[in-house]
Amino acid sequence: MATNDELPIEPHETFDTILVLDFGSQYSHLITRRLRELNVYSEMLPCTQKLSELSWEPKGIILSGGPYSVYWDDAPHVDPAVFDLDVPILGICYGLQEIAWHFGKNVLAGEKREYGHAFLKVERHSGKNTHVDALFNGLEDDMEVWMSHGDKLSNLPPSFVTIATTSNAPFAGMAHEDKPYYGIQFHPEVTHTPRGTQLLKNFAVDICKARQDWTMGKFVDQEIARIRALVGEKGQVIGAVSGGVDSTVAAKLMQEAIGDRFHAVLVDNGVLRLKEAQQVKETLTKHLGINLTVVDASERFLGLLKGVKDDPEKKRKIIGNTFIEVFQEEAKKIAAEAAGSSKAGEIEWLLQGTLYPDVIESISFKGPSATIKTHHNVGGLLAGMHLKLIEPLRELFKDEVRELGTNLGIPEELVWRHPFPGPGIAIRILGEVTPEQVRIAREADHIFIEEIKAAGLYRKISQAFAALLPVKAVGVMGDKRVHDQVIALRAVETSDFMTADWYPFDGQFLKKVSRRIVNEVEGVCRVVYDITSKPPGTIEME
Numbered sequence: 001m002a003t004n005d006e007l008p009i010e011p012h013e014t015f016d017t018i019l020v021l022d023f024g025s026q027y028s029h030l031i032t033r034r035l036r037e038l039n040v041y042s043e044m045l046p047c048t049q050k051l052s053e054l055s056w057e058p059k060g061i062i063l064s065g066g067p068y069s070v071y072w073d074d075a076p077h078v079d080p081a082v083f084d085l086d087v088p089i090l091g092i093c094y095g096l097q098e099i100a101w102h103f104g105k106n107v108l109a110g111e112k113r114e115y116g117h118a119f120l121k122v123e124r125h126s127g128k129n130t131h132v133d134a135l136f137n138g139l140e141d142d143m144e145v146w147m148s149h150g151d152k153l154s155n156l157p158p159s160f161v162t163i164a165t166t167s168n169a170p171f172a173g174m175a176h177e178d179k180p181y182y183g184i185q186f187h188p189e190v191t192h193t194p195r196g197t198q199l200l201k202n203f204a205v206d207i208c209k210a211r212q213d214w215t216m217g218k219f220v221d222q223e224i225a226r227i228r229a230l231v232g233e234k235g236q237v238i239g240a241v242s243g244g245v246d247s248t249v250a251a252k253l254m255q256e257a258i259g260d261r262f263h264a265v266l267v268d269n270g271v272l273r274l275k276e277a278q279q280v281k282e283t284l285t286k287h288l289g290i291n292l293t294v295v296d297a298s299e300r301f302l303g304l305l306k307g308v309k310d311d312p313e314k315k316r317k318i319i320g321n322t323f324i325e326v327f328q329e330e331a332k333k334i335a336a337e338a339a340g341s342s343k344a345g346e347i348e349w350l351l352q353g354t355l356y357p358d359v360i361e362s363i364s365f366k367g368p369s370a371t372i373k374t375h376h377n378v379g380g381l382l383a384g385m386h387l388k389l390i391e392p393l394r395e396l397f398k399d400e401v402r403e404l405g406t407n408l409g410i411p412e413e414l415v416w417r418h419p420f421p422g423p424g425i426a427i428r429i430l431g432e433v434t435p436e437q438v439r440i441a442r443e444a445d446h447i448f449i450e451e452i453k454a455a456g457l458y459r460k461i462s463q464a465f466a467a468l469l470p471v472k473a474v475g476v477m478g479d480k481r482v483h484d485q486v487i488a489l490r491a492v493e494t495s496d497f498m499t500a501d502w503y504p505f506d507g508q509f510l511k512k513v514s515r516r517i518v519n520e521v522e523g524v525c526r527v528v529y530d531i532t533s534k535p536p537g538t539i540e541m542e
């Protein structure tokens, strides 16, 4: 493990790094993911990144796809200084067009758009110019690829040769005769291009000569060393820990790094899942040795939520703000308790479970996307508390966090838990949140999840829950008329939670869940299944 003197501060300083410059494609982050799967470290920055402001040297640069046309007046362009760096460059789709535009201004709107599968013919040049073939080395002459473009090159820029064609795109692949510059019109990062990962490997490993040494184990060692150096010998850290995978993994890292100088706090806001606070406490304390305080603030939260009926944003704000208040009070208490002891230092740091997609969103050159709903945010704690942030997962994607959690010995059922929002069941109870409504929603949710697990479907589904609708329907139970509430089940499949599709359960499964909920949960006489994708729906109900 590194000592403080030789402390590796950022992964790009120790690992050979491929820089992805993002032009706004929906798939840009997948390029980074694919490279990391090859154990090549990669980071993504906006396409507008000034190279003079970059403090580290990439081994290679990939220009991503994007929704613009390079010939538009307001199209984004890469800092021309990338072509002065002595590193290989690969342009993908818009990226190819950007290279062509830089060298020849030769891109225009095609007569035919090309979306979906296409057959690529590779052109080899061995003999005179072997390096231009390097991108397709070891790949077949005919490849299935995936395209998504409307623009095309009118001709090759000077000094480039064709390395691949499709029936609609005579310049589907090009390479510079002397320099390691390549462009491809198709997307190697999507699974619909079956040999795409091999192509990215050819670029990163063979052409850029990047070492394949990015592993979770090394990342953990570095991160622990970095945390120790940041916090110092005495510093104390407080962390909001929900029992969700992100905050649990972050907490485990902190605990490994600084032991009992890390204080994890779980706020029971009265709208957690059934018996959740107890279970999380047990898992974190007993199995993971994390010093967790559960603050029971359920009455306070439910008191504040009383009477809030028609405005979901109001619920979210009440919960978000009260989280902050409770957390601040707790930080003060911990500091006061530690004040007398010899090891005590001030609480200067706040742990957050920020992931790479959140970072990407906030650095996007397009700016953050429109607010659909206010996600409760521990970042809001900063103003009053003057805490500095530690975000050990800020370079990782969710599936990498799961891998890291597994490496750290966190039990599988915790690592693979479905995400659960901070405002909890409150945003799954449409209408007023009362203790009785919480009971109904919780019990129904518990049955639904129990059945999903029993059917072996939990890992196939990305997120599932029961919501409680604010309407009553008539039913007949035991020959008596009932007038009770309606539960809506929701289960979705998604890779990034930005878009999602509802899960196609079979009828028998739904029958069983419905029967159990109506029989076992008092106050419910009907169950419906939500078959809305996102968009236009969102995953949560409010």
Ligand SMILES: Nc1ncnc2c1ncn2[C@@H]1O[C@H](COP(=O)(O)OP(=O)(O)OP(=O)(O)O)[C@@H](O)[C@H]1O
Residues within 6 Å of the ligand: 239, 240, 241, 242, 243, 244, 245, 246, 247, 248, 265, 266, 267, 268, 269, 352, 353, 378, 417, 418, 419, 420, 421, 422
């Ligand atoms: N009940 C809670 N008590 C303390 N902190 C919480 C609570 N709920 C949420 N948080 C904080 O808010 C952060 C964001 O919540 P979010 O649900 O996105 O992440 P998570 O709970 O760690 O993981 P997951 O996405 O798997 O649910 C958490 O990482 C945690 O710091």
Ligand SMILES: O=c1[nH]c(=O)c2[nH+]cn([C@@H]3O[C@H](COP(=O)(O)O)[C@@H](O)[C@H]3O)c2[nH]1
Residues within 6 Å of the ligand: 316, 373, 374, 375, 376, 419, 420, 421, 422, 423, 463, 497, 534, 537, 538, 539, 540, 541
């Ligand atoms: O910690 C959180 N605080 C919130 O306020 C919040 N709102 C939504 N979510 C989660 O975000 C993902 C996308 O949800 P939506 O489609 O409903 O926006 C889903 O996984 C949601 O559960 C939240 N998580």
Ligand SMILES: NC(=O)CC[C@H](N)C(=O)O
Residues within 6 Å of the ligand: 025, 064, 065, 066, 067, 068, 069, 092, 093, 094, 095, 148, 149, 150, 151, 152
């Ligand atoms: N996917 C892309 O990068 C598309 C690039 C460009 N907008 C085109 O239509 O050709």
Ligand SMILES: [Mg+2]
Residues within 6 Å of the ligand: 242, 244, 419, 420, 421, 422
């Ligand atoms: Mg959560």
